Amino acid sequence: MTEEYIAHLSENGVVQSVREHSLNTAAMAGAFSIDALRDVNYLCALLHDIGKYMASFQAHIRGDKGRPEHSLCGAKEAAKLCGKNTPLTLLLQLCIAGHHTGIPDCGVAADTEDMPTLFGRLKRTSEDYSRYAKELSPTPGDVKKFSDFLLRDCIKNEDVVEKFAFLVRYCFSCITDADSLDTRAACGEAEPEKLRCDFKLCLRDLENKFNSFRQETELQKARQRLQEQAFKRIGTDADIFLLDMPTGSGKTLTAVKCALERIAVSNGRLKRIIYVIPYNSIIDQTAKQLEELFSGHTDILRHQSSFVYEEQEQYSEDYRLAARYACENWDAGIVVTTAVQFFESLYANRRGKLRKIHNMADSVIILDEAHLMPLEYLAPCLRGISYLCRCLNSEALLMTATMPDFRALLERYAVKGLRVTNLIEDTGDYEWFKKCRYADLGTVPDEELIRRASAYPSALMVMNSRRGAAELFRLCPNERKFHLSTYMTAYDREKTIKQINDALTALYRDYPDLSAVPPERRITVVSTSLIEAGVDMDFTAAFRELTGLDSILQTGGRVNREGLRPGGEVFVFRRDSGSLRRLEQEFTEGVLKAFEDVSTPEAVDEYYRRLLDFERDRIEENSISRDCRNISMIPFRTYSENFKIIDDRTVSIAVCRDEKSCALYEKLRATGYISSRQIRKYCCTVYMNEFERLRSQGVLEDYGSGVFFLTNPDYYDEETGIRFEGKDIFI
Numbered sequence: 092m093t094e095e096y097i098a099h100l101s102e103n104g105v106v107q108s109v110r111e112h113s114l115n116t117a118a119m120a121g122a123f124s125i126d127a128l129r130d131v132n133y134l135c136a137l138l139h140d141i142g143k144y145m146a147s148f149q150a151h152i153r154g155d156k157g158r159p160e161h162s163l164c165g166a167k168e169a170a171k172l173c174g175k176n177t178p179l180t181l182l183l184q185l186c187i188a189g190h191h192t193g194i195p196d197c198g199v200a201a202d203t204e205d206m207p208t209l210f211g212r213l214k215r216t217s218e219d220y221s222r223y224a225k226e227l228s229p230t231p232g233d234v235k236k237f238s239d240f241l242l243r244d245c246i247k248n249e250d251v252v253e254k255f256a257f258l259v260r261y262c263f264s265c266i267t268d269a270d271s272l273d274t275r276a277a278c279g280e281a282e283p284e285k286l287r288c289d290f291k292l293c294l295r296d297l298e299n300k301f302n303s304f305r306q307e308t309e310l311q312k313a314r315q316r317l318q319e320q321a322f323k324r325i326g327t328d329a330d331i332f333l334l335d336m337p338t339g340s341g342k343t344l345t346a347v348k349c350a351l352e353r354i355a356v357s358n359g360r361l362k363r364i365i366y367v368i369p370y371n372s373i374i375d376q377t378a379k380q381l382e383e384l385f386s387g388h389t390d391i392l393r394h395q396s397s398f399v400y401e402e403q404e405q406y407s408e409d410y411r412l413a414a415r416y417a418c419e420n421w422d423a424g425i426v427v428t429t430a431v432q433f434f435e436s437l438y439a440n441r442r443g444k445l446r447k448i449h450n451m452a453d454s455v456i457i458l459d460e461a462h463l464m465p466l467e468y469l470a471p472c473l474r475g476i477s478y479l480c481r482c483l484n485s486e487a488l489l490m491t492a493t494m495p496d497f498r499a500l501l502e503r504y505a506v507k508g509l510r511v512t513n514l515i516e517d518t519g520d521y522e523w524f525k526k527c528r529y530a531d532l533g534t535v536p537d538e539e540l541i542r543r544a545s546a547y548p549s550a551l552m553v554m555n556s557r558r559g560a561a562e563l564f565r566l567c568p569n570e571r572k573f574h575l576s577t578y579m580t581a582y583d584r585e586k587t588i589k590q591i592n593d594a595l596t597a598l599y600r601d602y603p604d605l606s607a608v609p610p611e612r613r614i615t616v617v618s619t620s621l622i623e624a625g626v627d628m629d630f631t632a633a634f635r636e637l638t639g640l641d642s643i644l645q646t647g648g649r650v651n652r653e654g655l656r657p658g659g660e661v662f663v664f665r666r667d668s669g670s671l672r673r674l675e676q677e678f679t680e681g682v683l684k685a686f687e688d689v690s691t692p693e694a695v696d697e698y699y700r701r702l703l704d705f706e707r708d709r710i711e712e713n714s715i716s717r718d719c720r721n722i723s724m725i726p727f728r729t730y731s732e733n734f735k736i737i738d739d740r741t742v743s744i745a746v747c748r749d750e751k752s753c754a755l756y757e758k759l760r761a762t763g764y765i766s767s768r769q770i771r772k773y774c775c776t777v778y779m780n781e782f783e784r785l786r787s788q789g790v791l792e793d794y795g796s797g798v799f800f801l802t803n804p805d806y807y808d809e810e811t812g813i814r815f816e817g818k819d820i821f822i
Contacts (some may be wrong), residue, residue: 096144096222097152099277106121107277109143115277116140119269123449124399125483127240128258131179132265133233134172138165139187139266141223161309162188163212164220172231178722179237185209185727190270193441194263194727210723244481244506253718256725259480260437262718264448268420271446283413286390288363288424292296294351297344300384310339310654313523318345321514325349326356329512330480333497334490335514335692337524338648343377343459346490349514353486360484362453365644366427369463371395371465371581376627377459378427385425390414391581392423395434412668421447430458434468437475437766438715442730452483461497461600466703468736469710470504473497479504480791488514492648493641495699504710516561518692525690526651527633527659529643534665541567543662544615544634548608549595551633552617559636559666562810564617571611575618577776578812584621587810591616591628605631605656622649629653632660639675640682640698644690742782743774744791745815746801756800763794770798775812784815 099105103140113136120136121129142148142161151158169183178339185194190208198208241258245251274512276282306312317340327330336342347364354361354756363761365383368374378393392414393400400418401409417423436444437451440516447569458464464472480484489497498511535543541563544550554560557576564574573591583600602608614630623627623645629652635643643663651659663683678701686694703710711717747753752773759765777785782799785791790803800809806814 096149096226098140098143099274100152101278103279105277105279105424107274109223112273112277113140115273116266116269119273119659120265123265123269124262126451127482128237128262128265130230130487131182131232131237132262132423135169135183135186135262136228136266136269136641137227137229138168138172138183139190139270140627141165141168142220144220145218145221147218159218160212160215162190162192162214164217164223166209166213167217168223168229171231172229173234176723177234177238177263178241179232179234181722182237182255182259182262183232184213185259186266188212189263189440189727190267190442193731194259194445195440195721196726196728198726223258233389236791239499242710243506245383246507247721248721249714249716252719252722252725253474253714254478254482255722256715256727257482258437259725259727260445261448261483261579263442264445267442268446268449270628271419271442271618279342283409284415284417286392286410286417286423287388288390289388290351290424292388293425294348294355296384296387297348297351300344301348308654310523313520314340316520317515320517321345321349324512324514324516325352325422327512329510330486330499331476331497331509331511331512332486332488333494333511334488334514335494335518336492337521338492338645339524339526339652339654340492341492342492343380346488347381349488350457353455353506353636360716361455361486361813362459363421363423363450364425364455365433365451366425366457367433367459368427369430370621371398371429373626374398374427374429374457375431381427389424390419390425392421394418394421394426394428396431396768398770399766399771402769419443419446421450430464434464434472434475434736437479437749438471438565438731438734439526440727447461451479452485454479454485456485456487456769458487458489460491462491462493462495465736466492466706466709468713468734470714471734473501473505474714477501477509478593480509481506491642493695495703498697500703502675521692523548524654525688526654526656527661529661529663529689530645532662534666534667536667537563537566539613540634540664540666545569545610545613547630547632547634548605549598549614549630549647550616551622551628551630551649553622553633553635553642554617554619555636555638557812558617560617560619564811567615567617569610569613569615571613572615572617574811575616575622577619577621578814579809580746580748581772582752583809588626591688595629597695620645622646628650630659634664636663637663637665637676637679638673638704640679640689640695641677644695647690652739673707675702678705741776741778742799743771743772743776744782744785744799744801745774746807746808747804748773759794759796759798759800764796767798775807777813781813781815785813788806788816 096104096109098109099107117133117136124132143162145159148161149158165187166184170180189195193208195209198210199708241255280353306315312661334346350364357771374395378391381391400414435475436447439445476487480487499510557578560576571594573587575587620642625644628649633646633650635646647661650661678698682689682698683693719725747756755765755770789807791799792802793799808814
C-alpha cells in the first residue's frame with residue numbers, strides 16, 4: 092500500500108495530500124501569472140511544500156508536537172534544478188523559503204534567531220525530503236529566459252536590483268495567493284460568491300450621468316470641453332496618462348470614465364480598476380459616489396483601515412463575507428483604496444499584503460491627488476507604478492489639479508521609455524476655473540487674522556499644525572465656529588463635517604446674495620490640512636498659513652467652489668508664533684514674489700521645478716537599491732519594515748464617544764482584547780512625546796492589548812480633541 096503524504100488535515104477530518112496541494116497550487120499560480128513568468132510561478136508553487144515529504148513533518152501533521160521547518164527544502168531543491176547563484180534560483184529560494192514567514196533579507200552572513208536571512212537559513216541542515224520526486228516531476232527552470240526578462244529595460248545596476256525585487260514580490264504574490272486559496276478549499280471552507288462587476292453597464296451609467304449635466308454657464312461649458320479633451324485622448328495607446336484638471340472640473344468621474352473607456356477597447360486584456368486615494372477621509376465620498384452610480388450591477392470593493400465590512404449593516408451578510416474575502420487579494424472589478432494600502436502592499440514582504448499584487452496586473456490604476464506622493468518615497472512609488480505598467484500589462488492614470496512634471500520625473504526615477512500621454516493639451520479653459528484671488532498678507536497677529544476672517548459670511552482658516560489650529564479656534568469669538576484636526580477622533584470629525592455642511596447650506600439658502608449676514612450667522616472653520624483634499628465645502632474666503640504652493644491651491648479649491656459668486660479670496664499669512672520653516676515655504680515665497688497669480692500652470696511648474704530639483708537626494712534616499720551592489724544583497728524584510736508612506740511616529744488613542752465605543756472599552760477591560768479595526772473610528776492620533784506625557788499622567792490604559800484607551804474624559808473635548816493635562820494647554 093502506497094504511503095500517503097498529507098499536506099493538510101482539517102479539524103473535521105478532511106485530508107489533502109501533498110501531491111494534490113502542490114499540483115493545485117502550481118496550476119493556480121501559473122494561471123495567475125503573466126505569460127513571461129508562468130513557468131517560473133508554476134515551478135515555484137510546485138516546490139513550495141516539498142518539505143512536507145519529510146518524515147518529521149508527517150509525524151507532526153498526525154499529532155506530534157514538533158514543527159519542522161519545511162519551507163527550506165523547496166528552496167534547496169531550486170538550486171539543484173536551476174543552478175547555484177542564478178537570478179532565477181535566488182527568486183525561487185526567496186519565495187519558497189518565505190512563503191509562510193515573509194520574504195527574508197538575502198544576507199551574506201549566518202542568520203540570527205531574531206533576524207533570519209535567506210543565506211543563513213539555507214546553511215541549516217534539512218531532513219531527507221527526496222520522496223517528493225516519486226510524486227512530483229518538476230522541470231528545470233529556463234535560467235536564460237528569466238535573465239533576459241529581468242535585464243530588459245535595465246540600464247544601470249540599480250535598475251536590475253529594483254526590477255528583481257519587484258519580480259520577487261510579484262511571484263511571491265502568485266504562489267501565496269494560490270496557496271491560501273487551495274488550502275482554504277481543501278479544508279472545506281466554502282468560497283463566497285464573487286463581487287459583481289459589469290464594465291459595459293458602468294460605462295453606460297456614467298455616460299448617462301455626463302449627459303445629464305447642465306451646460307448653461309460659461310464655467311459649465313468649459314468643464315465639458317476639458318472633459319471631452321480627456322475622453323478624446325484616452326484612446327491613445329500609452330502606459331501612463333496624466334490628467335491635469337482644475338479643482339471643480341469633475342476629475343473623479345472623468346478619470347473613471349477614462350478608465351472604463353480603456354477597458355472597453357482592450358478586448359478583455361484589462362480586468363479591473365484600482366482607484367487609489369491619498370487619505371481615508373476622501374474614500375467615503377468617492378466610494379459612495381461610485382456605489383450610487385453602479386449599484387444595480389457592480390459592487391465597489393473598499394479597502395481602507397477605517398472601514399470594516401462586518402460593521403456595515405447596509406450590506407447583506409453574504410455581501411459582507413464576499414467583500415471581506417476580496418480585500419485579501421483584491422479579486423474584484425473596481426477597488427477603491429488608500430495610497431498607504433497600495434504602495435505599502437507593493438513594497439511589503441509578508442503574504443497578508445503581497446497576495447494582492449498579482450491582481451494589480453492587467454488593471455487601470457487611477458492615482459488621485461498624485462502630487463501627494465511623499466517626496467521621500469517618490470522614487471519607489473513612481474518605479475512601482477512603472478513596473479506595474481511595463482511588466483504586468485497595467486495602465487496608470489495620474490490626476491491632480493496641481494500637476495508636477497511627472498513626465499520628467501518618470502524618465503528620471505522609473506523605467507526608461509514609458510509612453511506618457513497628457514489628456515489635457517489645451518489649457519485655455521483653465522481661466523474659467525479661477526474662482527478666487529490669492530494675496531500675500533505677510534506676518535499677521537492672531538487677533539488681526541481672526542478679525543479679518545470674521546468679516547466674511549463664511550471663512551476657512553487652515554493651519555500648519557494641530558496646535559496652531561486649536562489655539563486659533565479658541566480665540567475665535569464666532570458663535571458658529573468649527574474645528575477639525577486629527578487630535579479629534581474620526582467619529583467627531585465626521586460629525587463636525589456634517590455640521591459644517593449643514594450650516595453652510597442654511598447660510599447660502601437664507602442669504603443667497605450674502606449681503607447683510609448678521610454676525611451670529613457667520614461661519615468660521617479652523618482646520619489643519621486634512622480639509623484640503625476631498626472635503627467638499629464652499630467658503631467665501633480662506634486664510635492659509637504659509638506652506639507648499641500645492642496645499643495653498645488646494646485650500647483655494649474650497650473657496651467659491653462652483654464659481655457662483657463674482658470671486659473669492661485666499662490670503663496667505665505667517666504667524667509670529669508659527670511652526671518651524673520648511674523648504675516648501677521657502678519655495679512658495681519665491682513663487683509668491685515672482686508671479687502675480689500663483690494659480691497659473693507656469694507658477695505651479697516653477698514651484699515644483701525649484702522644490703524637486705533641490706530635493707533630489709531626499710527623493711532617492713529610500714530606494715531599495717541604494718545600498719545594494721547586486722541582487723544577492725537585497726534586504727526585503729528590513730526594507731519592508733521601514734517603508735512607511737505615512738509618519739509612524741504617532742500613536743492612536745481610543746476615546747469613548749458613543750454606546751458602541753463604550754461597549755468596546757468594556758469588552759477590552761473584561762477580555763483584554765478587541766479588534767483594532769473596530770475601534771479605529773474612535774481613535775485620535777498624538778505624537779510619541781505627547782503619548783508619553785499622557786501615559787505619565789495615568790490617563791491611558793491598554794490592558795495588554797496594544798489598543799490604548801483614554802480613561803479620563805476630562806482629557807478630551809469633542810470640539811478640539813485631546814486636551815493635555817486635562818486642560819487647554821499644549822506641549
